[in-house]
Amino acid sequence: MVVDDIDAFFREQGLRAELLTEAAAFRRQYNGQGVRKISKPHFPYFGRQIVEAALSALLTGANLLLVGPKAVGKNILAENLAFLLGRPIWNVSFHIDVDAAYLIGMDTFRDGAVCFRPGPVYECVTAGGICILDEINMARNEALAVLHSLLDHRRQMEVPGYDRLVLHPAARFIGTMNYGYEGTRNLNEALLSRFVVLHLPVPGEQELQELLTYEFADLRKGVASTLSALFLDIRKKYEAKEISGRALDLRGLLDAVRLVRQGLTAEQALDMGLTGKCFDAQERALVKDLLALRIPPDWGREDFFAK
Amino acid sequence: MTYQSLSDQRQKRALNIVWAAAGQYGIWPDFLAFCQNGEPDIYLNSIVGLVYRHYDSEMLMRYIREQLYKSLFAELFTELFWLGLENAAYEKEISCRPALKDLRYRHAKRFLAEDASVDISLQQLMLRQELAHTLKCNRCREILGDPAIILNPWDKRLYQALAFSGNMNTAELIAAMENIIRSFFRFHWHNKPREVIHFTSHAFLLNLLKKIWPFHQGHREEQIQQLTFIASAADKGNSLKTIFNRQDKIPTDKELSACYGRSLFSQDRLAEITRRYCQGIHRQVCLWFSAEKGAVRKENTAYFHQHHARFTTELHALTNRLQNALLLGRQAVQLPARNGRLTADRVWRGLILHDGRVFSAIEPTKREDISVMLLLDGSASRQGRQSIIASQAYLLTEALRQVGIPLSVVSFFSQDGCTVLKRLKAFQEKSAQGIFAYKTQGWNRDGLALRALPELWRDMYGQKLLFILTDADPSDERSIPAQGIALEKFYGGEPACKDTKEAVKELRQQGIQIMALINSVVATELVTKAAQHIYGEDYIILQSLSNMAQKVGDVLEQAIFYVHNQKM
Numbered sequence: 001m002v003v004d005d006i007d008a009f010f011r012e013q014g015l016r017a018e019l020l021t022e023a024a025a026f027r028r029q030y031n032g033q034g035v036r037k038i039s040k041p042h043f044p045y046f047g048r049q050i051v052e053a054a055l056s057a058l059l060t061g062a063n064l065l066l067v068g069p070k071a072v073g074k075n076i077l078a079e080n081l082a083f084l085l086g087r088p089i090w091n092v093s094f095h096i097d098v099d100a101a102y103l104i105g106m107d108t109f110r111d112g113a114v115c116f117r118p119g120p121v122y123e124c125v126t127a128g129g130i131c132i133l134d135e136i137n138m139a140r141n142e143a144l145a146v147l148h149s150l151l152d153h154r155r156q157m158e159v160p161g162y163d164r165l166v167l168h169p170a171a172r173f174i175g176t177m178n179y180g181y182e183g184t185r186n187l188n189e190a191l192l193s194r195f196v197v198l199h200l201p202v203p204g205e206q207e208l209q210e211l212l213t214y215e216f217a218d219l220r221k222g223v224a225s226t227l228s229a230l231f232l233d234i235r236k237k238y239e240a241k242e243i244s245g246r247a248l249d250l251r252g253l254l255d256a257v258r259l260v261r262q263g264l265t266a267e268q269a270l271d272m273g274l275t276g277k278c279f280d281a282q283e284r285a286l287v288k289d290l291l292a293l294r295i296p297p298d299w300g301r302e303d304f305f306a307k
Numbered sequence: 308m309t310y311q312s313l314s315d316q317r318q319k320r321a322l323n324i325v326w327a328a329a330g331q332y333g334i335w336p337d338f339l340a341f342c343q344n345g346e347p348d349i350y351l352n353s354i355v356g357l358v359y360r361h362y363d364s365e366m367l368m369r370y371i372r373e374q375l376y377k378s379l380f381a382e383l384f385t386e387l388f389w390l391g392l393e394n395a396a397y398e399k400e401i402s403c404r405p406a407l408k409d410l411r412y413r414h415a416k417r418f419l420a421e422d423a424s425v426d427i428s429l430q431q432l433m434l435r436q437e438l439a440h441t442l443k444c445n446r447c448r449e450i451l452g453d454p455a456i457i458l459n460p461w462d463k464r465l466y467q468a469l470a471f472s473g474n475m476n477t478a479e480l481i482a483a484m485e486n487i488i489r490s491f492f493r494f495h496w497h498n499k500p501r502e503v504i505h506f507t508s509h510a511f512l513l514n515l516l517k518k519i520w521p522f523h524q525g526h527r528e529e530q531i532q533q534l535t536f537i538a539s540a541a542d543k544g545n546s547l548k549t550i551f552n553r554q555d556k557i558p559t560d561k562e563l564s565a566c567y568g569r570s571l572f573s574q575d576r577l578a579e580i581t582r583r584y585c586q587g588i589h590r591q592v593c594l595w596f597s598a599e600k601g602a603v604r605k606e607n608t609a610y611f612h613q614h615h616a617r618f619t620t621e622l623h624a625l626t627n628r629l630q631n632a633l634l635l636g637r638q639a640v641q642l643p644a645r646n647g648r649l650t651a652d653r654v655w656r657g658l659i660l661h662d663g664r665v666f667s668a669i670e671p672t673k674r675e676d677i678s679v680m681l682l683l684d685g686s687a688s689r690q691g692r693q694s695i696i697a698s699q700a701y702l703l704t705e706a707l708r709q710v711g712i713p714l715s716v717v718s719f720f721s722q723d724g725c726t727v728l729k730r731l732k733a734f735q736e737k738s739a740q741g742i743f744a745y746k747t748q749g750w751n752r753d754g755l756a757l758r759a760l761p762e763l764w765r766d767m768y769g770q771k772l773l774f775i776l777t778d779a780d781p782s783d784e785r786s787i788p789a790q791g792i793a794l795e796k797f798y799g800g801e802p803a804c805k806d807t808k809e810a811v812k813e814l815r816q817q818g819i820q821i822m823a824l825i826n827s828v829v830a831t832e833l834v835t836k837a838a839q840h841i842y843g844e845d846y847i848i849l850q851s852l853s854n855m856a857q858k859v860g861d862v863l864e865q866a867i868f869y870v871h872n873q874k875m
Contacts (some may be wrong), residue, residue: 240332
């Protein structure tokens with residue numbers, strides 16, 4: 001995929017032309033992206049209104065917080081936005097032990113002397129990249145306080161003992177979070193006020209079908225529709241707390257389709273891609289029933305794909 | 308795995324199939340289908356779900372309950388109606404659910420195989436509704452592409468009439484069934500070969516007729532699984548009434564021991580406790596502490612097993628949240644030290660400032676610095692919610708056990724002048740099974756129970772968190788005795804709230820952090836007023852008890868952070 005492709009894709013989806021023009025202008029204005037290459041998103045994000053809102057926010061210089069449950073495409077959207085703006089990505093996965101040193105950088109010994117080894121946030125903001133703060137609410141709020149001055153109007157921070165870190169004008173932060181997910185906590189207001197927030201909708205049958213047919217162009221229409229319905233069934237069961245979120249795995253579903261293409265039956269492939277991720281016998285039985293209700297177990301390559 | 312838990316799991320699985328096909332969770336169908344080996348019948352259960360998905364289920368079920376069930380041929384008509392519904396739901400769904408064809412085929416194959424099985428018992432044969440069974444067999448043969456077995460023209464016409472179309476709506480389905488009853492089952496000269504008659508009547512008369520009428524009778528209970536498990540609340544301790552029939556008499560230790568289990572404390576200790584707390588407005592009542600939980604209530608365990616899958620998921624989530632909070636709140640503190648792990652960002656201090664503390668020492672933290680008590684109002688006002696309270700308490704206990712926070716569960720109630728505190732789980736106890744012995748009875752003299760509670764919390768140190776599940780409406784049959792010119796008053800309303808408020812204050816003064824979980828049938832505004840009066844800001848209104856454990860988890864999470872921050 002090249003930028004023109006994604007431009008064309010979003011134009012087809014009905015994205016406002018002026019936004020695409022502004023994104024193109026942004027790309028021209030900040031042409032050099034440094035050493036790191038611009039990564040091409042594997043999937044386009046399906047959801048015109050969301051892309052419009054998110055792109056508008058980034059073009060105005062705001063930082064974006066993408067909120068949504070599992071498998072709604074938070075990272076895919078972030079990658080699409082970075083690609084539209086022509087900026088490289090730094091992906092920082094947050095966890096409980098993230099601290100200021102991990103984000104900004106730390107002292108290290110080099111050639112017998114203590115020197116500064118920059119962290120991902122430092123590298124990203126100096127290169128004008130898009131910094132994806134993935135699962136931002138997995139870290140302690142105290143650890144994130146160090147980012148406050150970078151995220152607000154000051155756009156700079158003091159690195160103790162070293163220089164002042166000044167934000168590149170093209171640099172943007174995109175936080176992602178899954179509220180209520182195990183291991184998460186509330187973001188404090190000080191941090192939250194430095195983001196504009198976008199709640200991502202759960203993809204419906206239409207979006208899932210589009211994603212499946214985008215990834216597998218020869219997938220039969222009926223199969224795409226059945227797989228989408230299956231995925232929504234799993235989500236519903238997960239939301240009703242009958243099963244954990246293990247089987248709610250869009251990547252697993254795509255993997256299963258690939259396995260069918262490779263020659264496995266639908267039952268085998270979906271067992272590997274989805275059911276097998278549940279380690280509780282009862283939960284596995286419930287997911288298996290869901291699969292049985294939607295897809296004949298002996299379906300294979302010929303049933304899934306058009307010749 | 309016990310037979311009971313296996314049966315519960317299968318039932319839960321069948322229910323999940325219905326829910327998945329219906330596309331809605333929380334419905335409780337009248338019918339669940341199981342194969343002969345006890346496993347859920349995936350096809351028939353999906354048909355039940357699809358009926359809920361595509362038709363006005365309320366209208367259909369009303370028709371079944373109010374019309375078909377009242378017929379003398381209730382079982383037969385219900386089975387015939389479902390045979391028709393099966394066809395309609397299948398036709399309606401097949402275009403968007405390709406797996407249904409395969410499932411139907413497999414179901415038909417298994418049904419006929421089971422029918423031909425030599426293992427079928429005489430009892431099962433006797434219970435079978437023959438006409439419906441013949442039609443079902445014919446439907447299965449048709450699905451498999453085998454020749455029909457129906458020869459009787461009357462049966463043939465009935466079979467054809469039961470092929471309800473996928474285009475029919477709910478009203479049309481009901482009309483079609485009514486038409487079948489009119490055409491085939493009312494007394495007509497021309498349907499003489501079957502000699503059947505249909506009429507509806509009062510249930511009592513029907514039962515009488517069924518006993519004396521010499522016709523073949525199916526047995527619906529064998530096929531229908533009723534899913535309402537919430538048992539009626541426990542009895543109100545009527546047996547006790549016979550022992551303590553005088554209102555003002557305080558029962559003896561022997562009587563109390565016989566009713567509520569042996570005392571947890573020695574006679575002297577109990578006497579001292581009674582002297583300390585049973586004074587003032589409580590001077591005419593007594594206290595009793597027992598660790599004898601009594602028998603596990605079957606309705607409590609049944610409810611828990613019925614919702615096992617959901618509880619497992621909730622337990623997992625709650626445990627993870629608490630573990631996470633503990634990790635955050637209790638992360639070992641790293642302190643600069645002269646030995647330990649080398650801290651890279653302090654090495655420069657060694658070289659430049661000659662500071663030898665370039666290592667870090669890890670300060671270990673304990674989890675015993677926090678203990679939790681769950682005090683359950685065990686009065687009769689909790690009637691009807693006993694099982695859900697027991698399950699939620701169990702869930703919470705398990706979660707806390709897994710993260711290593713000591714928890715004790717105590718229920719209290721007042722009866723015949725005695726406030727009983729029954730310990731269902733001690734802090735050191737590993738098993739939480741005793742919680743299922745929770746039962747509701749009597750009144751709740753909250754003020755006295757709260758004051759006496761620290762007696763069960765003596766050997767714990769550190770931060771103490773008390774969660775009390777209550778309706779914020781303390782009341783007891785034993786009055787507040789006359790004092791000076793003040794007349795005797797009922798223990799309830801404003802005086803009881805005031806007493807409880809003072810008890811809460813006393814507990815706070817002892818360093819116990821209190822959070823009330825208020826659940827009441829009274830209007831929220833009234834409860835809120837009482838809760839504010841007694842507990843200040845430390846209360847949560849629980850509209851539903853089914854999320855009690857999660858709410859306690861929220862508060863506990865904050866409390867863990869609070870304890871941590873206090874230390875820092």
